[in-house]
Every structure is written in structure tokens, then in C-alpha cells.
Amino acid sequence: MDKKIVHIVIADDHTLFRSGIISLIESEDNIIIAGEADNGSQLLDKYFELKPDLILLDISMPVMTGLEAAKLIRKQDQKVKILFLSMHEGEDYIYHCIKSGGDGLINKNILKSELIKAINTLMNEKRYFGKNYTDIQIEEIVKRYDSFIEVPKFIQPTRLTEKEKEVLLLISEGLTSSEIADRLNIGKRTVDTHRINIMQKLNLNSLPELIKYSIDYSTALGVRFRNSE
DSSP states (O other): OOOOOEEEEEEOSOHHHHHHHHHHHTTSTTEEEEEEESSHHHHHHHHHHHOOSEEEEESSOSSSOHHHHHHHHHHHOSSSEEEEEESOOSHHHHHHHHHTTOSEEEETTOOHHHHHHHHHHHHTTOOBSOTTOOHHHHHHHHHHHHHHSOGGGOOOOTTSOHHHHHHHHHHHTTOOHHHHHHHHTSOHHHHHHHHHHHHHHHTOOSHHHHHHHHHHHHHHHHHHHHHHO
């Protein structure tokens, strides 16, 4: 029985890494590399032009992050499969990916066999976040993070400085302190200080609470901007 043909668009800002991923999967008879992008904005253009079956994208990219691009694509298309790539792992990244509309997350150091498994799993209408996470565990992670701050308790962070609000938005994109420091052209220690101040001002007691709040804030801010257009 022939496998279904899968058209894939790959987005990563490192050309050599993209080439490496392509070399791993282009030999598969049922996989066609339809296009490439080196940032989130270019990915949007490629998606609307090519309408692939699956998008393989880095979480952190310039111009527009993978998480931001995924959110916009998911609003337009509930069927396309979205598989994130990252050097980072952990429950917070799983939560970010799911909230951005992702179907899976794999480490950039992945072997070809697991990459193919991840692609096939998504194309079979299932999630894939690595061999260490079952569907039940994934659901438990989402429920646990969602439970930290309920929607009715969300309030606008009026006590935050403008720089702290910038940091909060970048946290919602899944960026690390080092990545935020690079984006804002400030030191990592300064970013860590902003994170501590944000948590103190908003009475947040853990990293999951901070992440959940940052996503709620980003969502609320997006709604406000759309309503003002």
C-alpha cells in the first residue's frame, strides 16, 4: 500500500541546518520538500503560496518567531500539521507549542528515524512531542498550566514598565532569557531582573504561572489591537 504524499515547507533561519534536515528526509518516497523559509514572515508567504500538508519550523526565528507564525497559520487552516523544532525541551515548550496551534515538538538533534516517525504520526492525526510523552501526559501538562491562572483572574499589567511589557511579550513567544537579551540588545542579567520584577509585581510564584500569564497577556493585547483597527 502506497504512503500518502506529504508536501512540507521547512522554516529555519540557519541555512546549513535546513539543508541538513532536507538531506535527512528528501530520500523518503512520500515526502516532497515544497519550499523553504528563513523567518516567520517568509514562512507565511510560503504557506499561502504552497499550502503544504505539514510545516516543519523552528520556534525561534528573526522578523517573526515560529510561534507567532504558527498562530496566524492555524487561524486560517485547521488541517495543516505544524511540527516545531527547538534546541530546548521541557513542559513549558510543549505548552507554548500547543497554545500556538502546534501538533508536535522535536529536538534539533533528532535522528532521521524519529523525525520520520514524528512526521508520520502527525499525518495520522496524532500529536508527537517525543517518545517520552504520551497523549495523556501531554493533556495533563496543558491542564496543569491552564489551571495556574484562570481567565477571569487575568488583569492588564498596568504596574509594569514598558520594558517589562516587552519582555513579557517575548516570554509569550517562548524565547529564553538569552534570546530576549539578543532581541532587545540588553544583557541577559538585565532580562532575568525584569523577569523577577514581573513575577513580583503580578504576584506570580512559578515559571508555569509566568508563562501562562504571558500567553494570556499576548492574546488579550492581540484582541485589543484587532478591535482598534
